[in-house]
Amino acid sequence: KAGVTQTPRYLIKTRGQQVTLSCSPISGHRSVSWYQQTPGQGLQFLFEYFSETQRNKGNFPGRFSGRQFSNSRSEMNVSTLELGDSALYLCASRLGTGQTDTQYFGPGTRLTVL
Amino acid sequence: AQSVTQPDIHITVSEGASLELRCNYSYGATPYLFWYVQSPGQGLQLLLKYFSGDTLVQGIKGFEAEFKRSQSSFNLRKPSVHWSDAAEYFCAVGAVPWGKLQFGAGTQVVVTP
Numbered sequence: 001k002a003g004v005t006q007t008p009r010y011l012i013k014t015r016g017q018q019v020t021l022s023c024s025p026i027s028g029h030r031s032v033s034w035y036q037q038t039p040g041q042g043l044q045f046l047f048e049y050f051s052e053t054q055r056n057k058g059n060f061p062g063r064f065s066g067r068q069f070s071n072s073r074s075e076m077n078v079s080t081l082e083l084g085d086s087a088l089y090l091c092a093s094r095l096g097t098g099q100t101d102t103q104y105f106g107p108g109t110r111l112t113v114l
Numbered sequence: 115a116q117s118v119t120q121p122d123i124h125i126t127v128s129e130g131a132s133l134e135l136r137c138n139y140s141y142g143a144t145p146y147l148f149w150y151v152q153s154p155g156q157g158l159q160l161l162l163k164y165f166s167g168d169t170l171v172q173g174i175k176g177f178e179a180e181f182k183r184s185q186s187s188f189n190l191r192k193p194s195v196h197w198s199d200a201a202e203y204f205c206a207v208g209a210v211p212w213g214k215l216q217f218g219a220g221t222q223v224v225v226t227p
Contacts, residue, residue, distance in 0.1 A: 048213030
C-alpha cells in the first residue's frame with residue numbers, strides 16, 4: 001500500500017504571498033491531520049479533516065485553512081505569509097473511525113518564507 | 115489540558131550500548147501513547163503505541179516501551195543501539211478528539227562508534 005504523499009516537498013515563497021500544500025492519504029483512510037514543525041515550537045497540530053469536514057482545529061490564526069475532497073485528499077492553505085510560517089508541514093492520515101486509529105505521516109513539505 | 119514532557123533534549127550513546135528515552139505525560143483520562151522517530155529530512159515513523167492491556171509494548175526496530183500509570187511515564191528502550199538509530203524521537207499522546215496528537219519536544223539521539 002502506498003504511504004502518505006505530500007506535494008510539493010520544498011517550497012520557497014516571499015512574505016505576503018499565499019501557498020497551497022497538498023496531501024494524499026493512504027488508500028482507505030478518511031482522516032487527514034496537519035501539523036507544523038518548527039525548531040522553536042516543535043510539532044503543533046493545525047487541524048483535522050474527516051469526510052470533508054473539519055473535525056478539530058489547533059490554535060493557529062485564520063490565515064491557516066484547509067479542506068478535504070471527496071477522495072480524502074486534503075489541501076492546506078496559508079495566506080499572507082509571514083517569516084514565522086517557515087516550517088516543515090506534515091500531513092498524517094488514519095482510518096478515522098476508531099479511537100485507536102494510528103496516524104501515519106508523510107515526508108512533509110518544507111516551506112521557506114523569505 | 116494534556117501535555118507531554120521529554121526531559122532529555124539530547125542524548126549521546128555508544129553503538130552497542132543500551133538506550134532509554136524518557137517521556138512523561140499529563141492527561142485526564144486513559145492516555146493513548148505513541149513513540150515516533152524522525153530521521154533528518156523525513157517525516158515521522160511510528161515505532162510503537164500503547165492503548166490498553168499489557169504495559170510493556172514491543173515495537174519495530176527492536177524498541178520497546180513500558181507504560182507506568184503511577185509515574186505517568188512511557189519510556190522507550192532499546193537494548194543495543196545501532197548507528198542507524200541516530201535520529202530524533204518524539205513521544206506523543208492522543209487527545210480527544212482523536213485526530214490530534216500532542217507531541218513532546220523530542221530527544222535527539224547521537225550514536226558514537
